[in-house]
Amino acid sequence: MLFNNSSFIVLEKQLDASALRQQVIANNIANANTPGFKKSEVSFNDQLRAALDTKRIHLQANSPRHITARHPLHNIAPLVKTTEDTIMTYGQNNVDTEQEMVNLAANTILYNAASRMLGGKFTTMGHIIRGGK
């Protein structure tokens, strides 16, 4: 009820996706010199955009006896894709370390931003509940 609005759900999902992306980027960097290794990427924005575009009916439940529908945004999940068709260095490896470092920096900022936004929401909510005291 209190937290079942789209921005809360999206921020939570974004944190999950960013943590996963951090793991995948770390794995790419660790395997930058592994022969035959293929890099992976996490896509989340596309799924989010698609979910925000489809205006599905969202049933609001005020009583536990009402039929509830999960918020459509609950269903979006990050996807890990492996890029197979490029070659960067010898041994069929396709990790571009510079690119990975850029992605890493962007992802860290995204995660920090999302966690700060979420923290701000909680603080605001507490402020409102206490009536500004």
Next chain:
Amino acid sequence: MFITPVALTQQFNTGVESNKQGAGAAVNFGEMLSNALNKVNEDQAQSSTAQLSFLAGEVQDIHQVTIAGQKAKVTLQLAVEVRNKMVEAYQEISRMHV
């Protein structure tokens, strides 16, 4: 001077009545309160579970634990504030001269 009655109360009343006539699913105040308190309790339990499984090293991220903790905190805060308001209202009524 003519004071126009607040239209919202009327709407509210009719709304409740139609609810009663309709599905017979009118939520009375006590039920609503106990539902809300159950939710508060549920959030607290969820937060504890998240903390425990985080400490046990199961698959959990720190943000999931802190978010669960914050949710529990905010719902509890809300419940406490509602309780305070109710006690205040009760005292207000009990002080009223009949």
Next chain:
Amino acid sequence: MALFESFSISSSGMTANRLWLDTISNNIANMNSTGRPGDPAQQPYRRQTPVFSAAVQQYLLNKNPGRGGPKTAGVKVTGILHDGAPPQLVHDPSHPHADPETGYVAYPNINVLNEMVNMLTATRAYEANVTALNSAKEMALAALEIGR
């Protein structure tokens, strides 16, 4: 636990690259460890290279079987390869390892330039892993600050 997972992934990358640096120093240190040509008992030092391969973590596979989750978890060194390239033969009859008949000494097949380039690569790769580790740490600390 994605963030803690990425800690161990980065540390596996650091370990692997440090091992690579170790073998490089070993190669450079032994670049004059000679041997007698054609004598199996007194072979010259042979260049070592670690073999990197992507580590697969079984429980990650079990956890999200069809969901395309991360299937690898860091890097591991599966072995150290001894270079099979033939040793360099240098004519030096006064050398204790010299072949009594031909006067040739077998020097290891190590190219210092090559080793220096590999050393730079390994150092940079190590640093990249350190950066990844630091950003994961930063993220974990940011997550702790939610609602503060």
